[in-house]
Amino acid sequence: MSTLVNFKIDGVDCLAEAGIYLVEAAAENGIYIPTLCNIQGVKPRGACRICTVMVNGRPMTACTTPVTMGMEIQNDTPEINDIRKAIIEVLFVEGNHFCPSCEKSGCCELQALAYRFRVMVPRFPFLFPRREVDASNPKIIKDHNRCILCKRCIRAIKTEDGKNIFAYKKRGIELEIIIDPELGGKITDELAQKSVDICPVGALLPREKAYQVPIGRRKYDIEPIGIEDEKK
Amino acid sequence: MSKKIVATTSLAGCFGCHMSLLDIDEKILDLIELVEFNKSPIDDIKVFTKQCDIGLIEGGCCNSENIHVLKDFRKHCNILVSVGECAIMGGLPALRNGIPIKECLDEAYLNGPSVRHNHKGIIPNDDELPMLLDRVYPCHEIVKIDYYLPGCPPRAELIWNALVALVTGDELKLPYEVVKFD
Structure with missing residues (x-):
């Protein structure tokens, strides 16, 4: 017990x-x-x-x-919430987060946190790094501009025999997510969908499924992130 | 009480934020009771004729003319507001940031798939044309900006609430649904 x-x-x-x-x-x-x-x-x-x-x-x-x-x-508390807000702002300036042109907008957890913590403008200067989009996988489009390196896909997505499909490549500021070409090429529809759903931002996207929910009815359009916990 | 004076401009923007301002619909009648417009595309006044209380900036800075206009606004407006994603973070024009300017120009005028009639391989470089900047800059990286209204475009209600709060001095109403980045 x-x-x-x-x-x-x-x-x-x-x-x-x-x-x-x-x-x-x-x-x-x-x-x-x-x-x-x-x-x-x-x-x-x-x-x-x-x-x-x-x-x-x-x-x-x-x-x-x-x-x-x-x-x-x-x-x-105001102090802790300001630390959290600063972290969100860092993530926004460190990548290229163009919300108006992102398919994940409205369902993005990073954006939803920015809404919740009322980020009107980041306090840090924008870096605008040059990053690539990798569309080589048959089921998942990978956009490094939006990746926040949270490692969710690496930790949660495994094949049936427990092998990693996602991994880190390089180090420091060049760190990025890669998809195993062999295992990733054979990824099942379910696992591909799970990878896309688990990505908190628009770094992993499904093919041919963009903008299915209209503006106003997306996950974080009306209610802030975290409201499920607070309603308990 | 004399009316507050408002100026607006669109730098590297698409005029969507101005359209959103017009989306306040019939409240526009209240707006003209509340404020007087000076330099703005709305009344087509091209140069400042007096010191203004509030300047609304749409769009970021992608060329030398944008910088000139923005600095002119800073000089003539007591309060400057960045309106929309482009003013706040460069927006879609800033998609070119990170790509060297020569690569952008070559793609646009020499190598792009839609280039047809530029047989001499000319890249526009007339003295009359504003110089492109190395990248697109958010307004607050050029001059001091006092307030920020995010959105693409910012919801009409957000612009309206902000203007009313600035004019009346009341606290700004910020319901969850009006602060969006898209």
């Missing part, structure tokens, strides 16, 4: 199963901790730092930190 633990988020008493990650524990208590690289059911990586919270006065990533008895967590 699992043990329940008491903890506090922004002074609110919460209750959750011991050992589950803070992001999930918060959601169970109707509190949204924003995430970007995290995906439910896959080992967390703590890469994007959007989910940073203060745990007993120290900054921790809520997607990788298990909840323990008596934790005092700060989540929705």
Whole structure:
């Protein structure tokens, strides 16, 4: 039998199963901790730092930190939200995020976070790096301009025998996602769809399926990201 | 109270943001009660005739003329607002950023698939033409910008709410649905 633990988020008493990650524990208590690289059911990586919270006065990533008895967590404070906003702004200036011409617009998690945190303009200068679009795969178009290197596709997409289809190539500022030419060429329709769905931005796109949902009815047109957690 | 004076311009933009301003529909009658337009494509006044309270900038800076106009707006407007994605981050014209200017010009005038009649291989370079910049610049990287209204175009309601807030001094209403990047 699992043990329940008491903890506090922004002074609110919460209750959750011991050992589950803070992001999930918060959601169970109707509190949204924003995430970007995290995906439910896959080992967390703590890469994007959007989910940073203060745990007993120290900054921790809520997607990788298990909840323990008596934790005092700060989540929705002006200081933490400004750090999160800065991270979102960095991601926007570091790549080429042309929302008006992106098929993922309206369903993009990076954009949705920018909406939620009211990013009107990034505080950092735009880099406008030169990046390529790779359309060599028969089912997935890969646009490096929009990739935020969250590693979701690498972590979540595996063949039936557990092999990686996606991987990192190069290092530092040149780091990019590659698709294994052999395994990627044979990727099933289901797995290709899953890769596209799991990509938080418009870096992985399906062929011949763009703009299927009209403006006004897309995922984040009316309601902000995280509202599902807050409605619990 | 005398009317606030508004100036508007489209730099490297498509006039979509101006169209969105007109999308306030019948509220445009309230708008002309609220403000007076000076230099703007809306009334076709070409040069500033007085100091303005609010300047609305559509589009980023892709050539020397854009820079000139933007600096002129900064000089003549007490408050400058970047309206739309192009003014804020360069927008679609900035798709060329990262590609060397020579490559862009060669593609447009020499090698592009739609180039037909340029047998002499001329790239326009007349003194009368504004010089292209090395890349497209967001307005706030050229002059100080006071406020930003994102969207492509910004929703009419957002432009309206912002103008009313600036004129009346009331707090800006920002419902979730009006702040969008597309």
